[in-house]
Amino acid sequence: MCLAVAVTSATLSFFHRIPVVTAWSTPGAALIAATAVAGVPGYSMEVAVGAFMLAALLILFSAALKPLTELIARIPGAIAAAMLAGVLIGFSIAVFDEATADPLLVLPLLAAFLLVRLVSATWAVIAVLVAGVGWAAVLGKNAGSVSITQWEFVPPVFDPAALLGLGMPLFLVSMASQNLPGFAVLRTVGYVPPVRSALAATGLASFVTALFGSHTTTMAAITAALCTGPETHPDPAKRWMAGVLYGGIYLVLAAIGVSVVAGFAALPAGVIITVAGLALIGPLMGALSAALGPEATRFPAVLTITATASGLSLFGVGSAFWGLVLGLLALGGDRVVRHLKKA
Secondary structure, rough: OOOHHHHHHHHHHHHHHOOEEEEEEEHHHHHHHHHHHHOOOOOOOOHHHHHHHHHHHHHHHHHOOOOHHHHOOOOOOHHHHHHHHHHHHHHHHHHHHHHHHOOOHHHHHHHHHHHHHOHHHHHHHHHHEEEEEEHHHHHOOOOOOOOOOOOOOOOOOOOOHHHHHHHHHHHHEEEHHHHHHHHHHHHOOEEEEOOOHHHHHHHHHHHHHHHOOOEEEEOHHHHHHHOOOOOOOOOHOHHHEEEEEEHHHHHHHHHHHHHHHHHHHHHOHHHHHHHHHHHHHHHHHHHHHHHOOHHHHHHHHHHHHHHHHHHOOOOOOHHHHHHHHHHHHHHHHHHHHHHHHOO
16 A cells, blocks of 8 residues: 555656645445444455455546546435444444453543544644553553564455455545545646546555555545645645655655564554554544535435434445445435425
């Protein structure tokens, strides 16, 4: 993933001379984790790779077929946000489940989070991570070792249920929660986003890296806001260099990434669950706000959230897909009723 982000960011920024910044899909990662937790039958790593490849191909098709991009853009933002909220909420709830199982480990970290958040919401998560490492060491719960970086090819298996239940939602989340906001960030600061070439580059990178177990590479949104503003360079025509430097930094992360992952793996599960759940409270608040804000779509949004968060699985297809389907059906029904009343 780090290599894909490095190559796509540096290449797109250099050729278009604007700061085109990519990232891996954080909402996509949450979706994958939620699917794994749900324990949907048949979702082995090989099956997941097949779903990743489908999501990548759909991103490539989006670059080639303008109507497909427009169709994704027409999915109401409230429903897309509701699906994301349904995926995220389980991680934050898990913090309190873990507090029940291991209160001595989790409750002090929760207290540290609440105290630091009074000063800074950003530093609160970092404080919990640092405190979690130290507190786990005090309790003698650290374990694990550092591994050597290596490539591992994962032969894909194309399971229809996984393609529909994981591949399609991963594509939709990547487009709705990453690519579209990422393009909006570029427009906000005065750039014309290279939509088709960016989708083609990230789709191709996602397809290749999927064969090594990586999920989608997408446009960055929050990080892009940091790399495209006046703080990067007073002259907008020179901010493209930030994208190239950003890519270079990700090359370094690619080289040491296995050590970072191994370091997290050495921590007890309670620390990981707590850090992840508390870190996702911010995105969860944003998703809930976007989902429940418009009164006209509030019921379909709540239906989407609850169905997605429920772990519903039908015909081997995961809850994110069914949550989206139910929300769109409810929204369509509401609109038909309103239209008939006006008629």
